[in-house]
Amino acid sequence: MNQSPPVILTIAGSDSGGGAGIQADIKAISATGGYACSAITALTAQNTCGVEAVSPVDPAFVRAQLNAVLYDMPVRAVKIGMLANQAIIREVAAVLARSPHLPVVLDPVMIATSGDPLLDDDAMDALINTLIPRTTILTPNLPEAARLTGCPVPTTTEEMYALVPALRKLGCPYVMLKGGHLHHAPESLDVWISRDTCQTLSARRIETPNTHGTGCSLSAAIASFYAQGLTPIDAGRAAKRYLTDALAHSQQLIVGRGAGPVHHFFAYPADESVYLSKHALVESHALVK
Template sequence: MHSSKAIILSIATTDSGGGAGIQADIKAISATGGYACSVIAAITAQNTQRVTAVHLLPQDIIRAQLDAIFSDLPVAAVKVGMLGGADTINLVADALEAYRPRHLVVDPVMVSANGDILLAPEAVDSLKQRLLPLADVITPNLPEAASLTGLPVPASLSEIEPLIGALEALECRAVLLKGGFLQQEPRSPDWLLHNGEVRCFDTPRVITPNTHGTGCTLSSALASYLGQGLELELAVASAKHYIEKAIEAGTRLKIGQGRGPVEHFFAR
């Protein structure tokens, strides 16, 4: 007897500490029932405290990885994470336009939770012009959404509305705006902007330092659920539930001296 799983591709960057990037993507996709494969765009030296080095891979190596995956595996969904620069963004956009995967989730990674700049400022225009129009859904956090729109980062729920309006004007089919940075709020809200409507998904806020890789994990889980056939709203709700439980279980971990990871395999 043969069985198959939805094949989910992560195009992103490594995290040598294992909590974010490609490593987190593979864990999240596997934990949510998909088959994870990867295209590495860059290699980082990082841990729970900081990013100390970033090495962008040569363009021909990135393209070879993309061609190897798409020429053999029936990819059900793609998650794009940190790409690092405009050249890589344009290369990945060219490949996605050529191969046309059924679902595309773009996590516009620009700044780490520790404040490290992960996307060159001049690459933001390439991201907006080339990748966002291809995406089924993008998943910015508040600082990333502010960078994409030119608005200030909201400091409270009362300042969210202008940002939502500006995000709705972007050239993408849907936006999942992540509100986890509103640390003073008792709940952790995310907003799905789709077809002219706004739906809020919120959960009780878990007080923990172990939040390294939460954005990567959420977007990968979302891609995994979309690739397995869930409609967008149900996929968002499922991904939100998954990351909530992963953060809760992660409170019991002690990995590293800084922001530790979530527990991707809490259901074992």
């Protein structure tokens, strides 16, 4: 019997450069064994050098995309990224309220790489009050965690752990606090927070400029692994391993003149002859059959 991969719905902005946002989500979900469908919240004109323009999608059309997917597709998990504004946040929250069984992984995209805020105060309030309490796993980086809690941005592992009580008060069952911004640390350390425990997830730090879309890819992979039956923390561990390998292989991609993307499909052969030979073998078997 043929078995379909689990369906993961990603709700995020589109990256015309292909390295982050919806495009990165689809790649990460596909590479980790899921089937990706999407609802686009914003269009961006961007590349590896930066973002040139952003155009939010009409909230009613965001709702239409969500309704179309959820009506037809057996969605097993939802990943949320860039939401652009308060109206879109409230639409997404209202639609998800009708599907309380669906696990949600929320990557709170609110601060640009330049440090500029991507959500105004009204949108932040809507995110904190309507969407984060509905979230299963929250995946903030250090600047995002600081803005969510009103605390200073951590500069040490000890300061990361000091954020734990404030992050728990947000009402989300699980938080994966990402420590990638601690560039001086010899390892990449994240703190996995549940309601009563904390654990450190560590991996080797990959020195590469190709970090575009890392947050999107990690949260999408968590949703994919979770939809395949892993526990929340095991999904976090598996996604961290996947992202570490995708970063380690990122130098194999020569894409753009700025901060390049990770290599989502590092585990697949890049040699066209390998694919062609496999494809020919399948065709020959079909002819014999």
